Amino acid sequence: MDSKTVLEAVQRGHMSIEEAERYFNRKAYEDMGYAKLDTYREIRSGFPEVVYCPNKPDAYLQAIFLRILAEQGEVFGTRATPAQAALVRKVVPEIMYSPVARTLKLEKPNKQREGLIAVCTAGTADVPVAEEAAQTAEFFGAKVERYFDVGVSGLHRLVSKMEALQKANCIVAVAGMEGALASVIGGLVRNPVIAVPTSVGYGASFHGVAALLTMINSCANCVSVVNIDNGYGAGYIATQINRLAVRGSK
Amino acid sequence: MDSKTVLEAVQRGHMSIEEAERYFNRKAYEDMGYAKLDTYREIRSGFPEVVYCPNKPDAYLQAIFLRILAEQGEVFGTRATPAQAALVRKVVPEIMYSPVARTLKLEKPNKQREGLIAVCTAGTADVPVAEEAAQTAEFFGAKVERYFDVGVSGLHRLVSKMEALQKANCIVAVAGMEGALASVIGGLVRNPVIAVPTSVGYGASFHGVAALLTMINSCANCVSVVNIDNGYGAGYIATQINRLAVRGSK
Amino acid sequence: MDSKTVLEAVQRGHMSIEEAERYFNRKAYEDMGYAKLDTYREIRSGFPEVVYCPNKPDAYLQAIFLRILAEQGEVFGTRATPAQAALVRKVVPEIMYSPVARTLKLEKPNKQREGLIAVCTAGTADVPVAEEAAQTAEFFGAKVERYFDVGVSGLHRLVSKMEALQKANCIVAVAGMEGALASVIGGLVRNPVIAVPTSVGYGASFHGVAALLTMINSCANCVSVVNIDNGYGAGYIATQINRLAVRGSK
């Protein structure tokens, strides 16, 4: 319903002024305690709402999981501490918690997965961030393959996986320390690479800044970058790209 | 031709050892003066080779434009100075130079453009980077719409273009100073946003670092970032995504 | 009493030399343990003294709350830990502690609130800083309206509050991560916006530096910035502006 239709309905008396005002105010959310739950997000973005757990008050955390589950039939939370997982399990006992990825997940049964996203890490310490990306993409409906511990200091590990990587619609490259993985992969594939710097490292890695700079300066053209340790964002964007590849525009 | 096929051919005597060695060495480039021209790139990436002009010696610059034109039937160069443009025009007189975008372009006639990419800028000073992105995407075959000077300090300018932006397969958001454009667009669309910080600004903009940090920290999930002023990279990635949306996987 | 008056009083013998010396030494404070309590501050600034609690020794903390309460009839403390709150309650049992804002407050009864200040946050995690600002302004006598969780990635939330924001004499915009809120509000109102970056975020948010840079580089002209997490300072300045709007100069 576009604005012309609304105005014509007002003119013709088919719509009250109050209804029209509400339309123009685009009141696309409802208040819930002190946060605003964005229930129209699925319509707008095509993805269901996801719970970012850090610093959520306990009572609110339980309420939001219950509510989203009721509305969406499934629910996914990121960066949940074990204590938060225990709290949520009290009200959603069947939810799964991954201590590595720090995710809380309860999916609709028999969800179909489409397309292909590859998620790679340079080392084993990067796996938590990579798993957050992979599980996000899976929750949003993408098929994911994992290639962990294929960092550039042992190049044969990466090269042996190259044909597999070249089949993915999008590659998520997760690396800390010097973060060179994204550039090397980027030079070998034809689809976009989403680079995720991680805070893995010490000294002059500056908690992920070195890897971030490496990736932002990548000489491979197909590399774009998200925030340090932002596995969720990478999984989200990879799913957007994968969805376009599978379903085409709109 | 995969490695098993090659080895069977060797075993059967259908291929000489020298040919097989060449295969396994993947000699996918040829030397040309002191740089290595990557003539297989089009096959690997699906995109033709593009000339990054800065610091190229004059003689080499002319040679590389001529050679790529001969091989590809078209040629595109970025970040060319007016002096470089004049040099190239001596050997490729019909090439077009955009002093704003600093691009040199000679395209195949009647090239078809597919899909849709939107390129936005916050201000008019961001236009050179945005034009580099737009022309890159056009050279690689994408249809591009431009929305310039729609920065967040005058929000009505952006809001009035929202429906148009929502139709694009990928949005390139180009902004300097505080770089908030990408976040605002990201909250309103369902496809990926490639954010390009620019060096526009002064003082604590630190030549684009402030905008880069804004974009990397975007609260909108669909935003990934390329290097400061990297219009070419943004146009390249947007085209990859657009290509997937139009043609699907492979 | 200006210096000429004092000197004439000395000349005429109406004032002793000791009294005059005291005047010229402007002995506007008295020593109290190892810190100097600024009892003339209310006269100079128009605002009562406020207690900044961090690192205050326990005994001194109790003493200073008691003394200010005795002198001013009310008292307000910021950044108090729960342990400090418990300590102060032992000597001022009726004081209120806000664990979210970390404030300790005992106000004069029936305090009138004047004018209007709007306090906004981008997300729920920014609320503690925003509450510190709001309560500071309220303690200093301003009327405050709160608009929390109206960040730019869901623009409709902010737009629906715009008319309310435009009525405020000063808007305090509190945001972490990429901090774009201040710019967007700044483009829509005609009164000053005090921007408060918060340390909310992770990775390249650098504990609030990214938001600080965004706000300092704001393309909206009416934005000025205080330190990261400095809700108190923002509330203080907003009250100064609100006071000028209500009472005029002097």
Next chain:
Amino acid sequence: MDSKTVLEAVQRGHMSIEEAERYFNRKAYEDMGYAKLDTYREIRSGFPEVVYCPNKPDAYLQAIFLRILAEQGEVFGTRATPAQAALVRKVVPEIMYSPVARTLKLEKPNKQREGLIAVCTAGTADVPVAEEAAQTAEFFGAKVERYFDVGVSGLHRLVSKMEALQKANCIVAVAGMEGALASVIGGLVRNPVIAVPTSVGYGASFHGVAALLTMINSCANCVSVVNIDNGYGAGYIATQINRLAVRGSK
């Protein structure tokens, strides 16, 4: 005219759908070449449009000065180079150029100036930024007093001006190097201080970053900060505050 009024007018047939649509689209700008001129800004902000000159193409620069002059009856430009000043003078011969402040100004005759803003600098090298602030405030209708070269290393210079500074509705404190001026003034006045760090200095002043950090960390509560060398922004905000002090809310 609020949205309810518009809708009622549509309902009653007093307003056409096209007119109402235009209202809701808030089409508050018109395209002019490749930039969007914000002609409704004066209504929204209460201030006329000002031209930020850097990097404006020559032809556009002349056109925009002419157009604003035609619409507003006066025009003000900042950061104009001498070459740009000469260009603009060709089409607006009576415009005044200040080589120190780099401003171009043509004001309505007999403009009344209201209230009081004080503009201070630490040294003489900070004067260009201070003059930009002062002239901006004057163009927007404020009365301005200048106190230049009153830096803290010769404290008597500042102290002797204190009574004058205490009368201003807003003080703009402009300083480079270590930028301590804002804190010292902030401790002596009761109205807001807008601090402007300048790029004056050398070595570890980092082109104004040291002064910016000093000001952001000011122990005086009434100090808020704008970007390095941003005299225009400081003058703008000071005028907003001064306007509130003189005219009150709305």
Next chain:
Amino acid sequence: MDSKTVLEAVQRGHMSIEEAERYFNRKAYEDMGYAKLDTYREIRSGFPEVVYCPNKPDAYLQAIFLRILAEQGEVFGTRATPAQAALVRKVVPEIMYSPVARTLKLEKPNKQREGLIAVCTAGTADVPVAEEAAQTAEFFGAKVERYFDVGVSGLHRLVSKMEALQKANCIVAVAGMEGALASVIGGLVRNPVIAVPTSVGYGASFHGVAALLTMINSCANCVSVVNIDNGYGAGYIATQINRLAVRGSK
């Protein structure tokens, strides 16, 4: 004894080769466990050895306090934790521990103090660093006066102490947050000011970096700076200067 004297003594047989070798090897230390105790330091610097406590193994800590006490008749340690203080007290029961300054001190009785050093702080939170400086200077034999909580946001506090400060041979200015104290004092005295930035502050104070930059960029010529929180170094240098003022060269 210079090298010529030694060599002549060797030539004349007044000194053995072994003694001369020892001279030329300048064997000015002896090994003690895994650290090298610099027992000649008092001769070289004129100051006794001082113990920097952090990270010293427990057994070594006790041994070094005992040994220095035996050799020097007094001992002084800095940055001692309460646990370390308890450890040292087991072997040197009469040693005094200051929990504020984190110093351990046992001085020779009836030590004379000479000259005058002033130690100032901006706030009360800077006192621990200031006390470290003051006690260091006192241990090394200087007379010290303390002026705490005289920061620039309440300028009258500082101005009233000015005559006292002007009598000191050296002033130590200790300040965190914006660190403006050193500049203001520096403009009012004729002897050197040693500035000590402290890590007091939050947000963009960056644990003392803002104050360090302020002080390094001081517009007052007489200010030189030591490391963040380095009270010991400031007390050491102030004593060197005070010693020169009292005793003259050599």
Next chain:
Amino acid sequence: MDSKTVLEAVQRGHMSIEEAERYFNRKAYEDMGYAKLDTYREIRSGFPEVVYCPNKPDAYLQAIFLRILAEQGEVFGTRATPAQAALVRKVVPEIMYSPVARTLKLEKPNKQREGLIAVCTAGTADVPVAEEAAQTAEFFGAKVERYFDVGVSGLHRLVSKMEALQKANCIVAVAGMEGALASVIGGLVRNPVIAVPTSVGYGASFHGVAALLTMINSCANCVSVVNIDNGYGAGYIATQINRLAVRGSK
């Protein structure tokens, strides 16, 4: 065995296609749980595999120590916590743990040590990093001499060791705070100096960044630098150089 040999063997039927494929895939690793153990590393680098302990899951840690011990007959781990040491000792009881260097070591009996590497530190707080370097080099077969606490503020300590240092094939210089040690040593020896900045220091040492910058800017030509606190890397490179000096090329 080079690729020509393999291909000839295939041609002559001496090698199966499967074997040849394996050769060309360079399948130089095997999967083990979620990490890839690089068992060919010793052949490639000439050094046995070493275990970097941080963040290794407990079960995996025990398994990897056992496996490497079984394959190599000895095993070496770095950065092991005391808790990890206890865990590993449960399965390899005879392993030695150094709480200072945080290394776990079980060496082949009667290992010969060759050549000479000198490891120096500026202070005693740098010893843990230096010991990691020294023990790494010893495990890899080098002879090591230690010169600890020879920092530049007591130059005689270093000068007296100069002749010894000049005999080493490689010198590892370990220093925090201002990190000047590497430059001074570098000016006095003829073989390479590997500089290791440490995180020792406080304030503006920025956890080793100051020392890193000092070393990277060294005016001595023979200094190259590894990451902050990277004793292992320095020991590794020093052993490579020492091995070349003892055994020559290949």
Next chain:
Amino acid sequence: MDSKTVLEAVQRGHMSIEEAERYFNRKAYEDMGYAKLDTYREIRSGFPEVVYCPNKPDAYLQAIFLRILAEQGEVFGTRATPAQAALVRKVVPEIMYSPVARTLKLEKPNKQREGLIAVCTAGTADVPVAEEAAQTAEFFGAKVERYFDVGVSGLHRLVSKMEALQKANCIVAVAGMEGALASVIGGLVRNPVIAVPTSVGYGASFHGVAALLTMINSCANCVSVVNIDNGYGAGYIATQINRLAVRGSK
């Protein structure tokens, strides 16, 4: 004359109120054009006024040299460009310009030099800053010895000058690149070392920041630091210390 004396004079009628007001206003400067000339500075600091030339307008530059010369009988300017030197020579023909130190100097004849300051540099590129320091100290009446190009990468150069350095009341250590000179000298002398980082270097020297950090983190206790390239400040402070050593307190 202290304030009590003044007030008694007023009481007794020996001093007019106007005179007393002037006293209390401490009107210690007079306006001159747009800058405030601090003619009482010599009384306050004991040093004559010095002209910092950068960015001084031409006419003002000539006027200020003439005026100071008239008042003080001598004049000294720093950081003068050759063009400024030519300008000043037009009005003060006998003034001397040093193109290396960028100083302009005209001294009183037969000025006596007292005490001893040593000025050292690490390399020849540091000489301009060192000469600024040395000439400043000489202008203020100190005796100066220069030791240039004695950097730590050739330690024998420095060691051979050690006895000479140990005689100075203050040592100025000027160094760029890694800036280790100050620490090494600081470990060998008993009087204060003023360290001046210079912008000499490239790459990660960051225009003097690396040297600044080295010096601020110096492990030698007697080192304090001034701004990058601030030879004037170092010469000023060294003269203050030298003056105390020669003349004692006051």
Next chain:
Amino acid sequence: MDSKTVLEAVQRGHMSIEEAERYFNRKAYEDMGYAKLDTYREIRSGFPEVVYCPNKPDAYLQAIFLRILAEQGEVFGTRATPAQAALVRKVVPEIMYSPVARTLKLEKPNKQREGLIAVCTAGTADVPVAEEAAQTAEFFGAKVERYFDVGVSGLHRLVSKMEALQKANCIVAVAGMEGALASVIGGLVRNPVIAVPTSVGYGASFHGVAALLTMINSCANCVSVVNIDNGYGAGYIATQINRLAVRGSK
């Protein structure tokens, strides 16, 4: 000749006191104008003196080339501008200038080159720094092979050179932008890799800082790093390692 021998010679009268003093003063240099020429350097380091040209005064530059040529029979200068090259050619007409590497070289005829150093670059823009490294190593007597433009975004270029690289005693890896080359090479060779970050790049490459951080954080153990653009240092260290490999210790 050690110190004991000297002292015995003095004791026995075989050596004069003056000769012995000279020995102990280690007067290993001679003054020449305002810089100290280190003529003993060849003995100490095994390498001849090299001229670092930037900022050398013209007359001194010519003198130093002539003098070194006279003493050493050959001469090598780095970072010479074309103007400096022309100046030197006036006095040493047969010297060769490389405008790419900015080196000036006149070598002894028939110099033998020993061992093998490989010098690699990521791109063609890194060649100037690489050539400086290569020519330095050649001047010091090493055999050098160059592998330019083998960056990681086209991995086949690097892989095809791998066997050649594995034969070198030391590899110099020169790269700007993201600097990943060193890590990839480091994972494939058994000898040390000296990494040289270059200032090639734009935006967030920060003039080489991004590449420097990448290399310092390299996950390949054999990588150590020199300053940005420091080709000379890399060539120097590579030659030291190569010399050890060819000639062994001492």
